[in-house]
Amino acid sequence: MTQELRGGGTPFASAWETVRALADRFDAASAERGVAPPQSHVLQVLKIGEEFGEAAQAVIGATGANPRKGRSHSWGDVHDEVCDVIITGMVALARMRPDAAEYFARQLALKAGRFLPPPAGGGDGA
Template structure:
C-alpha cells in the first residue's frame, strides 16, 4: 500500500483534494477498466482489423493498473484501502463458505 499512499499524496499535491478530485479518481477507474478490456480484445484477436495486438501479460498489467487505481480512489475518499479490502475479502470468503484465517 506504500505505492498507493504515495500516489494519493502526489495527486493531492499536484491536483488538489476535494469532491471534484475524488470524482475524477473514481472516473479514472472506468478508463483503466476500458484499457484492460481493450487489451483482452487485443489478446484474443477479437478485432478482425487488427488481429492479435496484446499478450496475456499486457492484460494482467492493465488489470493491475485498474486495481491500483481503485485503491487510490478508496484512499482518496479518506478510507483505509487495506481495511476496505480486508472487509471485502472477508465478505467474499463468508459467501463462499471459507474461513478468513490464513487466507490473503
C-alpha cells in the same frame, strides 16, 4: 517486487504504503490545480473506468476478436492492464478514506465470506 515498494514489512503493508504515497501525491496535484476533494474523487473513479477500458481493449487484442486489428496484444498486456485497474482502484479508495487498508481488508473478508468456507476449526476455540 517488494523492494520496489515504499516502506518495509509485508508486501501487503508495503503495497498500501505505496498506494498512500500515490494518493497523497495525486491529492497535492489536485489541490495545486484547484480541484476540491469531492471532484478529485469523481475523477479518480472515472480513471478506474478508463483503465478498465484499456484492459478490455487488451483482451480483445489478445484474443484477436477484432478482425481488422488481429492479435494486437498479448496476455501479458492484459495482466499489466488488470494491474493498472487494481492500482487505480486502490488509489481511489486511499484518496477517499484515510483507513483504506483496513477498510479494504474488512470488505475483502466480508465479500470472500460469501464464497469461501469458514476457516477450519470454526472459530469456537475447540
